[in-house]
Amino acid sequence: MKIKACLFDLDGVLVDTAKYHYLAWKRLANDLGFDFTEQDNERLKGVSRMRSLDILLEIGGKSLTDAEKLDVATKKNVWYVDFIEKMPKDEILPGAKEFLEELRQAGVKIALGSASKNAMRILERLEITGYFDAIIDGTKVEKAKPDPEVFLKGAESLGLSAEECVVFEDAEAGVEAAIAGGMKVVGVGDPEILSKADMNINSLAEMSVKRLEYFN
Numbered sequence: 001m002k003i004k005a006c007l008f009d010l011d012g013v014l015v016d017t018a019k020y021h022y023l024a025w026k027r028l029a030n031d032l033g034f035d036f037t038e039q040d041n042e043r044l045k046g047v048s049r050m051r052s053l054d055i056l057l058e059i060g061g062k063s064l065t066d067a068e069k070l071d072v073a074t075k076k077n078v079w080y081v082d083f084i085e086k087m088p089k090d091e092i093l094p095g096a097k098e099f100l101e102e103l104r105q106a107g108v109k110i111a112l113g114s115a116s117k118n119a120m121r122i123l124e125r126l127e128i129t130g131y132f133d134a135i136i137d138g139t140k141v142e143k144a145k146p147d148p149e150v151f152l153k154g155a156e157s158l159g160l161s162a163e164e165c166v167v168f169e170d171a172e173a174g175v176e177a178a179i180a181g182g183m184k185v186v187g188v189g190d191p192e193i194l195s196k197a198d199m200n201i202n203s204l205a206e207m208s209v210k211r212l213e214y215f216n
């Protein structure tokens with residue numbers, strides 16, 4: 001098989017944390033005096049914390065100084081971390097653990113490619129850290145998705161070329177990042193939002209090592 005590794009986004013692909021990001025951003029928006037809808041939230045998926053804040057402020061028509069931005073982003077993160085620390089282990093998304101296990105059995109390498117600076121904390125909470133041969137998260141990259149840096153670093157850490165990797169993503173910016181990196185990409189979630197992906201699935205429960213042969 002040509003595919004030697006699967007590179008996973010975290011939030012919204014392996015675990016249902018997208019809703020907690022949304023709730024924390026919504027709380028911040030409300031504090032700042034404007035509303036923030038789930039549709040607005042699509043623009044924040046896959047995007048770094050500070051860039052997300054800029055988009056949020058643009059939606060609300062607000063401008064803050066750099067010091068104020070840092071302050072409110074920290075506040076949002078405290079609320080978010082509070083949610084994930086209470087998150088039950090079974091919030092791992094359907095099929096995720098089974099697919100990781102199947103990949104490991106088949107000798108397919110596994111990497112994480114996430115924008116989140118909380119990734120390690122979440123992997124530990126779900127007790128799935130041990131599945132990953134490489135972990136590239138928000139603490140290891142400079143350029144946010146749709147820049148391909150996070151996935152290219154993942155492939156590099158595994159010693160593989162882009163053509164040998166398939167990326168799993170729930171965010172439009174993430175799908176674009178994978179394509180920009182020259183990788184195949186599976187869109188997990190709404191096929192209309194993720195129309196640029198090479199394959200679309202609703203959840204990892206639909207995935208198998210056999211289905212990776214599609215990319216050969």
Ligand code: BG6
Nearest residue numbers: 011045046047049115116117118
């Ligand atoms: C991504 C999420 O995985 O991580 C984004 O899709 C989030 O919504 C980004 O903003 C950064 O996360 P964190 O945990 O570092 O604030």
Ligand code: MG
Nearest residue numbers: 009011012170
């Ligand atoms: Mg995501």
